[in-house]
Amino acid sequence: MAFGGFSQGDVRAPQSEINMVPLIDVMLVLLIVFMITAPLLTHSVKIDLPQAASQPTIEKPETVTLALDAEGRMFWNNQPLDDSALSARLAEAAAKTPQPELHLRADHDTRYQKLAEVMSAARTAGIEKMGFITVPQQ
Template identity: 75%
Template sequence: MAFGGFNQGGGQAPMSEINMVPLIDVMLVLLIVFMITAPLLTHGVKIDLPTASSAPNQEKPETVALAIDASGQLFWNDQPLADSELDARLAVAAQQEPQPELHLRADRDTRYQKIAEVMSAARAAGVQKLGFITVPAQ
């Protein structure tokens, strides 16, 4: 690599190239070192582990669909439900093992106060899982 040119005029700019040869040499030395030492680091110890023959039985909890229409009427699994019976049904559901999931569906025009009362009653009864069911926009 020549650093000079044939014309001896002034105003030569400094060289702005990076010399890659030393970097490549270092990389190749490191590659060889890692190739030699890597097999030495992968030693294993043989251990006889016990095998499990049974899998845990996971029961899926039942779901209770609690619907509220626009007028505030309650429906427990699509069966009409009086407001006075709600607390008793929620208490029975909360005592079951595993506890069922309560899916709450409300009409678009349902007052939020009614939804909040149902959620409060579920919490007071001890229901742990409460989900909202919505219909996606079409």
């Protein structure tokens, strides 16, 4: 009777490596499926769209330049400005819409105290954007 597998003569060790052939077959089938379906996904509908020749309007807010020299004198857009008129000019600029950006230019020898007072007055008046203008070293 040769039905059973009780034979001790043909003993084989269990296989220890992975059989890659089924994995390669699945990968090749998926590759073929993607190659067939990829051109179908790029189908587009031709539409005759109207043409318009317009450019977006970019509204740049004006800038106000406030310069301070070494003696503490102020210049509003290169025009001399008294200390007493500073708060009125800043309040006038803060009331505009869109609000202009304040550019501060200070001399190298300007006292920090004067610069801090000007910045405080600008914040009190309601100026939102403030920047420092510098000259690059050559």
